[in-house]
Amino acid sequence: DTGVSQDPRHKITKRGQNVTFRCDPISEHNRLYWYRQTLGQGPEFLTYFQNEAQLEKSRLLSDRFSAERPKGSFSTLEIQRTEQGDSAMYLCAGHGEGTGELFFGEGSRLTVL
Amino acid sequence: DQQVKQNSPSLSVQEGRISILNCDYTNSMFDYFLWYKKYPAEGPTFLISISSIKDKNEDGRFTVFLNKSAKHLSLHIVPSQPGDSAVYFCAAKYGIRTGTASKLTFGTGTRLQVTL
Numbered sequence: 012d013t014g015v016s017q018d019p020r021h022k023i024t025k026r027g028q029n030v031t032f033r034c035d036p037i038s039e040h041n042r043l044y045w046y047r048q049t050l051g052q053g054p055e056f057l058t059y060f061q062n063e064a065q066l067e068k069s070r071l072l073s074d075r076f077s078a079e080r081p082k083g084s085f086s087t088l089e090i091q092r093t094e095q096g097d098s099a100m101y102l103c104a105g106h107g108e109g110t111g112e113l114f115f116g117e118g119s120r121l122t123v124l
Numbered sequence: 125d126q127q128v129k130q131n132s133p134s135l136s137v138q139e140g141r142i143s144i145l146n147c148d149y150t151n152s153m154f155d156y157f158l159w160y161k162k163y164p165a166e167g168p169t170f171l172i173s174i175s176s177i178k179d180k181n182e183d184g185r186f187t188v189f190l191n192k193s194a195k196h197l198s199l200h201i202v203p204s205q206p207g208d209s210a211v212y213f214c215a216a217k218y219g220i221r222t223g224t225a226s227k228l229t230f231g232t233g234t235r236l237q238v239t240l
Contacts, residue, residue, distance in 0.1 A: 051133075052233075054228075104167075111158065112173060113228055115169070118165075
């Protein structure tokens with residue numbers, strides 16, 4: 012157990028709907044990352060936060076995607092007007108100071124019909 | 125541009141034998157390498173890592189070897205157990221020595237099946 016929890020674990024939605032995922036890291040994780048994984052691929056970087064500041068965003072993060080980390084604790088990833096291509100596992104990971112490893116949550120699987 | 129490559133999508137090994145998973149990278153700035161293990165419907169679990177100043181790191185049944193000149197690393201599992209059956213991802217990052225943050229770049233994974 013990495014201590015990183017994600018909710019919901021699985022979301023099924025219709026195309027065009029908005030979805031929001033939540034990630035709760037442990038308090039020592041001042042850095043928080045979002046990744047996306049599709050079938051047959053490794054996790055792909057989306058964005059990351061240092062405390063509440065969003066410091067980097069991938070080109071994969073279109074303007075339909077927005078992530079926040081208010082107060083530097085939990086984080087949310089919202090996808091607006093979902094498309095079938097958004098179907099994937101969305102992974103959140105925490106990272107503490109002085110460590111090289113990311114500790115992943117169990118992921119939120121999105122299915123867009 | 126796939127900076128971290130795992131060219132074998134799958135590997136089957138008998139229980140008790142050695143499993144060797146390979147990974148190649150192209151970005152010479154990478155200075156920290158990690159292996160993650162992933163079961164279906166779960167997030168990746170950190171397994172073992174190695175800094176670019178080393179060429180070997182061992183943790184129980186798991187050993188990671190790094191060949192910087194060849195830009196190649198491998199994960200050895202000895203002896204392999206049925207519970208090791210999972211997808212293994214190689215990942216790399218840079219800036220670890222300077223303390224700067226860098227995202228992890230992952231390979232596409234190798235599915236290991238350990239048979240009885």
